[in-house]
Amino acid sequence: MTYRLGIDVGGTNTDAVLLDEEGQVISKAKSPTTDDVTSGILDVLAKVLADKAIDRSMIKHAMLGTTHCTNAIVERKRLSRVAVIRIGYPATVAVKPLTGWPEDLKQATGNEIFVIGGGHEFDGRRIGELDREALRRIARRVRGRVDAVAVTAVFSPVNPEDELEAARILKEELGDTPISLSHEIGSIGLLERENATVLNAAVVGVAKATATAFSEALRREGIDARAYFGQNDGTLMSVDYAVRYPILTIACGPTNSIRGAAFLSNQRDALVVDVGGTTTDVGVLVNRFPRESSVAVEIGGVRTNFRMPDLVSIGLGGGSIVRQRNGQVTIGPDSVGYRIQHEAVVFGGTTLTATDVAVAAGHVGIGDRRRVSGLDPGLVRQTQGAMVRMVEDAIDRVKTSPEPVPAVLVGGGSILLPDRLQGVLEVLRPAHYEVANAIGAAIAQVSGQIERVFSLDAISREEAVRQAADMAREEAVRAGADPAAVEVVEVDDVPLAYLPGNATRIRVKAAGDLAR
Amino acid sequence: MRQLHAQDIEDIAVGAALLGTGGGGDPHVGKLMALQAIEESGPVDLVDVSEVPDEGLIVPLAMMGAPTVLVEKVPNGEEFPRVFEALKNYLGKPVFATMPIEAGGVNSMIPLASAAKLRIPVIDADGMGRAFPELQMVTFHLAGASATPMVMTDEKGNLVLFGTISNQWTEALARSATVVMGGSAMIAIYPLTGRQVKDAAIGGIVTLAQRIGEAIRRSRIESRDPLAAVLEVTGGLRLFKGKIVDVSRKTAGGFVRGEALFEGIDDYRGKTLRLQFQNENLIAVSDGNVLASVPDLITVLDSETARPMTTEALKYGYRAVVIGIPCDARWRTPEGIETVGPRYFGYDIDYVPIEERVSREWAKGGEPA
Numbered sequence: 001m002t003y004r005l006g007i008d009v010g011g012t013n014t015d016a017v018l019l020d021e022e023g024q025v026i027s028k029a030k031s032p033t034t035d036d037v038t039s040g041i042l043d044v045l046a047k048v049l050a051d052k053a054i055d056r057s058m059i060k061h062a063m064l065g066t067t068h069c070t071n072a073i074v075e076r077k078r079l080s081r082v083a084v085i086r087i088g089y090p091a092t093v094a095v096k097p098l099t100g101w102p103e104d105l106k107q108a109t110g111n112e113i114f115v116i117g118g119g120h121e122f123d124g125r126r127i128g129e130l131d132r133e134a135l136r137r138i139a140r141r142v143r144g145r146v147d148a149v150a151v152t153a154v155f156s157p158v159n160p161e162d163e164l165e166a167a168r169i170l171k172e173e174l175g176d177t178p179i180s181l182s183h184e185i186g187s188i189g190l191l192e193r194e195n196a197t198v199l200n201a202a203v204v205g206v207a208k209a210t211a212t213a214f215s216e217a218l219r220r221e222g223i224d225a226r227a228y229f230g231q232n233d234g235t236l237m238s239v240d241y242a243v244r245y246p247i248l249t250i251a252c253g254p255t256n257s258i259r260g261a262a263f264l265s266n267q268r269d270a271l272v273v274d275v276g277g278t279t280t281d282v283g284v285l286v287n288r289f290p291r292e293s294s295v296a297v298e299i300g301g302v303r304t305n306f307r308m309p310d311l312v313s314i315g316l317g318g319g320s321i322v323r324q325r326n327g328q329v330t331i332g333p334d335s336v337g338y339r340i341q342h343e344a345v346v347f348g349g350t351t352l353t354a355t356d357v358a359v360a361a362g363h364v365g366i367g368d369r370r371r372v373s374g375l376d377p378g379l380v381r382q383t384q385g386a387m388v389r390m391v392e393d394a395i396d397r398v399k400t401s402p403e404p405v406p407a408v409l410v411g412g413g414s415i416l417l418p419d420r421l422q423g424v425l426e427v428l429r430p431a432h433y434e435v436a437n438a439i440g441a442a443i444a445q446v447s448g449q450i451e452r453v454f455s456l457d458a459i460s461r462e463e464a465v466r467q468a469a470d471m472a473r474e475e476a477v478r479a480g481a482d483p484a485a486v487e488v489v490e491v492d493d494v495p496l497a498y499l500p501g502n503a504t505r506i507r508v509k510a511a512g513d514l515a516r
Numbered sequence: 517m518r519q520l521h522a523q524d525i526e527d528i529a530v531g532a533a534l535l536g537t538g539g540g541g542d543p544h545v546g547k548l549m550a551l552q553a554i555e556e557s558g559p560v561d562l563v564d565v566s567e568v569p570d571e572g573l574i575v576p577l578a579m580m581g582a583p584t585v586l587v588e589k590v591p592n593g594e595e596f597p598r599v600f601e602a603l604k605n606y607l608g609k610p611v612f613a614t615m616p617i618e619a620g621g622v623n624s625m626i627p628l629a630s631a632a633k634l635r636i637p638v639i640d641a642d643g644m645g646r647a648f649p650e651l652q653m654v655t656f657h658l659a660g661a662s663a664t665p666m667v668m669t670d671e672k673g674n675l676v677l678f679g680t681i682s683n684q685w686t687e688a689l690a691r692s693a694t695v696v697m698g699g700s701a702m703i704a705i706y707p708l709t710g711r712q713v714k715d716a717a718i719g720g721i722v723t724l725a726q727r728i729g730e731a732i733r734r735s736r737i738e739s740r741d742p743l744a745a746v747l748e749v750t751g752g753l754r755l756f757k758g759k760i761v762d763v764s765r766k767t768a769g770g771f772v773r774g775e776a777l778f779e780g781i782d783d784y785r786g787k788t789l790r791l792q793f794q795n796e797n798l799i800a801v802s803d804g805n806v807l808a809s810v811p812d813l814i815t816v817l818d819s820e821t822a823r824p825m826t827t828e829a830l831k832y833g834y835r836a837v838v839i840g841i842p843c844d845a846r847w848r849t850p851e852g853i854e855t856v857g858p859r860y861f862g863y864d865i866d867y868v869p870i871e872e873r874v875s876r877e878w879a880k881g882g883e884p885a
Contacts, residue, residue, distance in 0.1 A: 091671040094593035094629065095548040121698040122585050127672065154589050190588045191548070397833040402761050503699070505584070 002058050005048070005225065006442025007041060008065040008256050009033055012277030012319070012337045013412070014040040015438040016048035018059070023263065023443065027051055028435045030412070032338035037068050038213050049221055056222045061514065065230035065252040065441040068210045069203040073105075073250075073300040078209075080147035080178075081110030082201040085138060086194060087162050088119035088154030091127055097152075097194060102301040109202045110146055114138050118162045119154030122453050122503060127154060130162045132169055139173030148178045148201035152194040156183035157451045178204040178244065185247060187451045188505060192305035199302060200247035207246030211239045232308055234259040234289050234440070235447035235511055238480050250299060253437060254281045255309045258290040260440030261408040264430035270406040271395055271424070274436070275413030278317040278335035282394040283309050285408075287489055289511070291398075312394040318413030319344070320354040322383055329382045331390070345371050357383045358416045366415075384418075392422045399423065410436035447489070447511035448475020456504050464506055465491055472510040486512035517567060517637070519559040520726075525550045525628060530732055531725030532624035534746070534824040537813050539796035540621015540647030541583030542826065545590060550625045553593070553632035560628055561637040563613065565719040568639060568710035572612030575603055575707050576643065577630050578623040580651075580668070580690060581700035586622065592671040595702035596630035599667045602675055603704055606665055615639040615713070617654060617705060619721040620647030620796075626702070641717035643706065645844040646813050649795050651690065652683035653856050655846045656706045659716035666690065666705045670697040718844045724750070732822050742822035743837055752841035753870060753879040755800050755807045756789040757782050757819060760834045776816075776830045778838065783881020789838060791816070793827045798861050800838060807878075808840035809863065811847035811856045812870040815839055840870045 003026060007016045010033060018027040029047035034040035041064070049056065072078050084097045097113045098106055116138070118130035142149075149170055153162040160183040167179045180201040186193030207229075215227055229242035230252040242249060257274040261267075262285050272290075274281045284291040290309035297308045315333025319340040323330045336343040336351055343349035345356040346367025352375075358364040360372040360380045395407065404425040409417055410433045419427045432439060450471040454464035469488045476486045490509040520528070529547040536543070554560065568574065577599070579586055600611045614627045619642040631638040643654030651663055663686040666678040676693050680686045686705075694701045708716075731745035747754065758778030765774030773794045780787040790801045797814040800807045808814050816825045819835040830836075846852050848869060854860065857867045 088589070090592045090594070090673070092590040092592070094591040095545065095552055099548050099552060119589075122582075122588070123699075125698070127589070127698070188584065188588050190590055191545070396759075399833055402832075503582075 002060045004442045005059050005062040006438040007044060008253060008437035008441045009037055009067045010253055010276055010437060014044045015435045016044040017435050017438040017442055018048055019442045025432050027054060028432060037066060042217050045217055045221055059223045059225045062218055062223065062225040063228045063230055063236060063441040063444060064214050065256045066210060066249060068206055069246045070250050072203050072206040073199055076104055076108045078206050079108045079202040080205040082198055083112045083142040083146040083149045084198050085149060085151045086115045087130060087166060088127060089115050089117045091154055092190060095191060105300060112142055112146055120159045122155055122158060123455055124159050130165055135166055135169045136173055139170055143174060148204050150180045150198040150201040152182035152197050154190060157188050158453045184245060186305050189305045192303050195302045196247055196304040199299060200245060203246045207243050211243055230256055230441045230444055233447060234444060236444040241479060251308050254283060254311055255290050256440030257410055257437040258283045258285055259444060260436035261410045262288045263439060263443050264432060264436055265408045265428045267406060267408060270408050272408050273391060274411040275416060276317045276411050277319045277337050277340065277413060279313050280316045280391060281311045281313050282398050283311045284398050289489055312397045314390050314394050316387060316390050318355045318416060322352045322354060322357055324379060329379060329386055331383065331386055354387060354416055364415045387416060388418060391417060395421065395423050409433060445511045445513055446476055446479045446481035447509055448472045448479055449509040450475060451507040453503055453505050468506045468508040472508040476510045476512055480514060481512035482515040486510050517561055517563045520562050521559050522551055522554055524726055527729030527733060528722060528725045529625060530729030532620055534728050534815050535725055536620030536647040537796045537815050538793055538827040543622050543625050545587050546622040546625025549629040553629045557632045557635060560631045562640050562722060563637045565639060565641050565714055565717060568713055570711040572710040573607065573609050573707060574613050574615060574639060574710060574713050575600060575611050575704045576615050576617040577627045578617045578703050579626055579700060580703045581694040583622060585699035589698060589700060591702060593633060595669045595671060596633050598669050598675060599702060599704040602667045602677060603707055606677060611636060613637040613639050616642040618642055618644040618647045619725055624725060639713060640722045641713060641719045642721045643717060645718040645721055647796055648856060651687040655718060656708060656716050657683055658846055658851050661706055661708060661712055661716060663705050665707060666703060668693055668701050668703045670701050746822050750841045752839045753874050754837060755840045755874060756802065756838040757784050758789055760830055760832055763830050763832060791838060794861060799858060799863055806865060807874055808870045809858045809865065809867060810861060811843040813841040813843060840874065842870055
C-alpha cells in the first residue's frame with residue numbers, strides 16, 4: 001500500500017493528511033501557520049506522521065499548497081531582481097512595462113525594462129522580426145545584475161514562437177538564470193500577463209528555497225517521495241515546474257478546499273463553503289474543478305489576469321470576534337485566529353467569538369458550554385441569524401442560476417452553520433471536512449491549458465476545439481499526467497467583439513491523474 | 517481653459533466607463549496611455565468649446581477595432597503625430613486641437629494621451645455624449661459633416677487616407693482596413709472647423725465625465741451615497757435596483773447581443789427589469805413597460821460602490837442599480853432618432869424621452885407614469 005501526503009498552508013492553520021491508494025484518510029493533523037510558513041509545515045509534518053505504525057517508505061507522493069510566494073510579493077521580501085523584456089516593438093510602448101506598479105515593488109524587483117522588436121498579430125501574422133541582436137545586447141547588459149528574466153511577447157498566447165526563441169538565446173548568454181515566459185503563465189491582455197510574468201520571475205528564488213526546505217523536511221522525516229506544489233487551478237506541478245512557474249501557486253489554498261470538498265462529497269457540480277478561522281470562501285465546483293474568475297485580479301497592488309478561482313470571501317470564521325453595540329450585533333472581520341484555543345470564552349478566554357455563540361446555541365459541542373450559559377439568548381439568536389445571512393448572501397452571489405444546488409460545507413469553522421441554507425438544495429458535511437484543503441492538495445491531478453485565437457472562417461469551431469484539446473492534452477502529459485487518463489475538463493470560447501472574420505478565442509484545459 | 521493632471525485622468529476614466537453605457541471598451545489601457553503621456557510631457561490643456569477659433573482645424577481621434585486586440589497589442593504612441601501630420605499635409609493647415617469622438621469607453625482616453633504627447637489642447641466636447649458602435653453615429657454626421665478625409669494608421673507605420681462618398685462607405689472600408697492592420701488601428705476622423713465644433717459637438721462632456729468620476733471617488737472617501745451623487749451630477753433617473761437572475765448572450769456580425777434579467781430588491785421588490793444590449797445597453801423594460809431606450813443612456817452600476825459595469829461583467833447574482841440619463845437633444849430630432857433610435861437597433865418601438873417614460877415616483881421606487 002502506497003501513500004500520498006497532502007499539506008495546505010492556510011491563513012490560520014497549516015493542515016496535513018496522509019491518504020492511501022483508495023483515497024482513505026490514514027492520518028490527519030493541524031498546526032498553527034507560522035510567520036515564516038516553513039516551521040509550521042515542519043510542525044504539521046511531525047504531527048501527521050506521529051503514529052509509529054505508518055510505514056514512511058510507502059509515501060510516494062508529497063503535495064504542498066503554500067503561501068510562501070504570495071507573502072513574498074505582499075511583503076516585498078526576498079524578491080529576485082528581474083530583467084523585464086517585452087517583445088512587440090513598434091507596438092506597445094505607449095504603455096511601458098511596470099506601469100502602475102507600486103514604487104516599492106518596482107524597486108524590489110530592480111526596475112530593468114526593455115522593449116524590443118518582434119511579436120505577432122491576433123491572427124498569427126508577424127508584427128515584425130524578432131530582434132535577436134537586441135536580446136544578446138540586453139543579456140550582456142544585465143548579466144550579474146539580475147537574478148531572473150521575464151519575457152512577454154505580443155499575442156504569445158496565439159503564437160509562442162518568439163518567447164521560445166528568446167529563451168533559447170538568453171540561455172546561451174545567461175546560462176542558468178531562470179527565464180519566465182508569459183504564454184505559459186497568463187492569457188490575452190498584454191499588460192496583465194506581463195505583470196504576472198514579472199511577478200513570477202521575482203518569486204523564483206523564494207520558490208526554490210521553499211522547494212529545497214520542503215524536500216529537506218521530507219528527507220529528515222525519512223520520506224522518499226516525489227514532491228509537488230499545488231497550483232491555483234486545482235492541479236499539481238512537479239517541483240521542477242513549480243520552481244519555473246511559482247506564481248501559479250498563488251491562491252491554491254481555496255482551490256484545494258474546493259477540490260477536497262468535491263472528492264470527499266463525491267460531487268461534480270456544487271457550491272463549496274469553506275469556513276476557516278478568519279474568513280469564509282464560497283466557490284463553485286464545475287465538473288470537479290473550481291470555476292475560474294474572469295476579472296482582473298490584483299496581487300500586491302499589481303493588476304494580473306491569470307487563473308484564479310472565482311470566490312466570494314467574507315470575514316466570517318470560527319474565530320471571528322462578536323461585538324454588541326447599541327443593540328446591534330457585529331461579526332468580524334477581525335478574528336482571534338489560531339489563538340481561539342486560548343482566547344475564546346468556551347476555552348477559558350475572554351473574547352466572544354462566533355464559535356462561542358454556536359456553542360451557546362447548542363449547535364456545537366466543543367469547549368466548556370457552561371462558560372457561555374449566561375449569554376443573552378437574544379444576542380445568540382441575533383448573531384446566529386446574522387452569520388447565516390452572511391453566508392446565504394455570499395452563496396447567492398456566486399451562483400449562476402437561481403435553481404437550488406447542493407452545498408458542501410468544509411473547513412474547521414463550518415460547524416457554525418446550520419443544516420439548512422437558503423438557495424441550497426442540500427447541505428453536505430463530508431467526513432474529514434476540517435482538512436478538506438489538505439485532502440485537495442493530496443488528490444490533485446496534473447493539467448495542461450492552452451489558449452489561442454482561431455479564425456473560424458478557415459476551420460470549423462469543432463475542428464478548432466479539437467486542435468486546442470490536443471494541445472492541452474500534450475501540455476498535461478508534459479506536466480506529468482498519465483497519457484491514458486488525461487481528459488478535457490473545460491472548454492471556453494469567446495468571440496472577439498467589433499471584428500469581422502469570426503475570430504474566436506478558445507481556451508481548453510485537460511487534466512489527468514499523475515503518471516505512476 | 518484648465519489643465520488635466522493624473523488624478524483628473526483617473527476620474528475621467530471612471531466617468532467614461534459610465535457614459536460608455538456598458539460598452540465602448542474598458543478605458544483602462546487608454547487611461548494608462550494617457551497617464552504615461554502626462555508623466556512624460558506634462559498636463560493636458562482642456563479648452564471650452566467657446567474658446568475654439570472658428571477657423572481652427574479640429575481632429576477627433578479614436579481607436580477602431582476590437583478592444584480585445586487593443587489590450588494585447590497596445591499602441592506605440594507615434595500614431596498620434598503621424599495621423600495629424602498626414603491630415604495637415606492633405607488639408608494644408610495645422611491641427612489646432614483634438615477631441616474625443618465618443619466620451620464613453622476607451623476612446624475617451626485616446627485624445628488625452630495624444631494631446632499630452634503633442635502638446636495640443638483637447639476640446640471639452642465629443643460627438644456622441646456617450647458611446648455608440650458605428651462611425652456615422654455622431655452629431656457631426658447629423659450636421660452634414662463628412663467623416664473623411666480620414667486617416668488610419670497602425671503601430672508599424674502603415675497609413676491609409678480615406679476619401680469616401682458617404683459615411684456608411686467609410687464605416688465599411690475602415691472596418692476592413694482595421695482587420696488587415698491587425699484588428700485595432702488609430703483613426704483621425706471627422707476633421708472639423710472650430711465653427712462646426714461649436715455648432716455640432718456636445719460640449720462639456722469631458723468635464724461631465726470627470727465630475728462623475730470625482731463624485732464616485734469623493735462619496736467613497738466621505739461615506740456618502742455614491743448613487744445619489746451620480747444622479748445629481750448626470751441629471752439621471754434611477755430605473756431599477758435589483759439582482760441579476762439571468763444573463764444570455766450571443767454573437768452576430770461582430771456584435772455581442774444579449775439581455776440581463778433583474779429581480780427587484782428594496783424599493784423595487786416584486787418587479788423585474790429586462791435589459792437588452794448590443795455591446796452597449798439599448799433598452800430597459802420593466803414588466804412590459806419600456807423605461808428607457810437608446811439613444812438615452814442606460815448604465816448598470818454596482819449597488820454598493822456605484823462603479824459602472826460593462827455588459828461583459830454582468831453575471832447572475834450581482835446586485836446593481838440601473839440608471840437612465842437623458843441623451844443630448846440632437847439625438848431626439850427625427851434625424852437623430854433615425855440614426856441611433858430603437859428601430860435602427862432592431863426594436864419595434866417609438867423613441868420616447870426617458871423623462872416622459874419614468875416618473876419621479878418610479879425613480880424613488882413607486883409606480884411608473
